Amino acid sequence: MTRQRSPHVPSRVAGLGTAALFVPRLGDLAMDNARDGRVGVVVAVPGEGSATTYHLRPPGGGAPWSALADGTTLSPLPMKATHATLSAGGDAVYDPRARQGSIPVKFHLDDGSTLDGALILTSAELERLHQQTSHLVNAHERALGGTP
Known part of the structure; x- marks a missing residue:
């Protein structure tokens, strides 16, 4: 997977x-x-101004606190996926030996960044997805005034 970074994503060195x-x-x-x-x-970092430690404050406000200057007690928050969309490039592929299909998708994370990935489906899941997308296509056609 390739992660595309947003400017406000925590840095890693x-x-x-x-x-x-x-x-x-x-x-x-x-x-x-x-x-x-x-x-x-993070409201202050060591070495900037008079800060000798990291200073943090709760996101909604509240009493600040300090963390070690080397940052060893601090870790980034895990990003969560909000949704996935079909990738613009790449085609779905079926592997008959594994009896699985793969569809390229883009995962959208709650920090605004994205990850490229794949939706892997077994034969049974492929059939279920086909049924579900057929229902969506029929609903779309009805909404446009056509008949499925």
Whole structure:
């Protein structure tokens, strides 16, 4: 999958090992694992102004708190998919050996970014999807004044 980034997506920089280190920026939402997963907006970062630690505030307002200057207790919030749409490029493919079909889709995430992916369907799921889309096409034709 290819993730397309929005300018307000939290930054990641290369760290040691295989995982990337999360480096929060001003305005990012972050989860503070030292505070039982409490979520806050980063309102100050170490090295900017007089800040020597990260300062976070609850998204709806409330008392601010500090997190370690190295950011090791902070992690990004997982993005959630809001919906999926058919991808503009690529065709559906059927693999007779696996008895599965694959349809290219684009997942839209709640932060405004997207991920390219695939909807994988078994033979039974393909038949069910065909029935459901046939009902949608019939409803569309009725709405336009035609008869299915």
